[in-house]
Amino acid sequence: MDYDLIVVGGGPGGLMAAKTAAEDGLKVLLVERKKNVAEIARACLQIFYINKITPNPETGKGEPNMDGYIDPVSAEILPEKCRFHFPVPGFSLDFSGSVRAYYNWVQISPRGYRIHRYVPDEKVWGFYYQKEAFVAQLLAAVEKAGVEVMPEASAVSAANTPGGVEVKVKRGQTEETIRGKNAIAADGLNSRIVQSLGLNENRRIGAPRHIVAYILEGVVAPSHDTSLLSWTIPSVSGGGNVWMGLLAGGRNILGVGSGADKPPAAILDAFLKLPAFWDWFKNAKVVDKKVTAVAPRASLKEPVAGNVVIVGDAGASAEAWIQGAVASGYQAVKAIEKERSGQPGYKDYINWWQKAFAFNYSAYQKLLARVYPLNRVCNDDDIDYLFQLFQDEIGIPALMVTTNLERVKKGRPELYEKIRASLTGG
């Protein structure tokens, strides 16, 4: 065996796994396809979510952070640093870098009607944290712990062998086979390791969605410095959406998502022409751009295959979030260590995984079915009407509408019928 553990992928999940294993004395190799391991190439909101409860799709009540990691977590803000606590796995991580608190999540209609997802300014529901710094600090800890880091190396497949695993790695034109006792697949949404192990059968559940995020300076919007803003504007973004979050240095990140219906650049162009928000962006300057593609899949029910354990987005449905990646990286190593000492580590990991992520709950899947049709069946005028109707209440607009549909019937019987038909599929 060349290594005790081969970690594929140097994002938050892989780095946390490599750090944890090396600190526990294992001989670890980390394989990463990028040249600069810590570079964040993809668009990301970089939010550490706290206070999460899976929402109840029947009532529309509950904490409405919809997917990702739902174990309780907390963030302690100290004078020099921030400490993230993960009490279920049982570890804490220090982070020194820019942090900004989210107090509000404001959902906005085409003409500017607003529905707050939380009681305004009442509590912090999450933090922006600078992911580049977070990943760079994890990488430094990985190197300090003695992990061998192999950049510019693309792991193309993994195969279980008796008592171990073989990982094929492509570096430039050459391909080599590396042997380990275990491997962790932390190679993200389009994981080649998961694919090569034959775990992707029937997992793809939609066409790739494209996201383009513009880094902006000079935005002047109501409470834009304490809020996540999200817009539902069918004429602009079709089934996609527009959102804006916080970044370091007073900057904002404006994300434009699209389905196959419209390219992101066209969405942004149309969005910036809307009269309701013209003033907010008239002095804003685009200083950078990040993009990403998300191919949604069903999550893996059992993220273990032989001697390979799958963590983070590689086994998730769309997004495990940074904190879910970190937690699963840690848990995967503990599972492997338990197995080696004769305990049912993999079984424990699978049980934890199924509980720790909202996307593994059938209630969450039901919720998705409720949330997404609204964008598709309503026009801008419908959305304005619905937002105006519910603007004094707190929650997710699509859920509020679909669970209180009778209230729409009086004023707009045709809209009521349209939404009802989309919910029943007929």
Added chain:
Amino acid sequence: MAYRISADCEKCGSCEPECENQAISEGGETYVIDPERCTECIGNYKEPRCFEVCPVAAPERDPERKETKEQLLEKWRKLHPGKEPKLF
């Protein structure tokens, strides 16, 4: 024709793991396609997969690299010995 990646590439890397010929890798300013391995997804998909996943439509046909469907299929067979191409 093989595909190439234009300067519009933002280096998100979404295309890299999607390429079943392993033709894509990180270059200097952009990701790059190895024309010796690109079959325009003939043998793999109906449409070129990198173009389909790219958020900024950076992959494009390389006019310098004109190949027929038969030549591309031949290339695919060399890359995947013993396997059968998917034809659409």
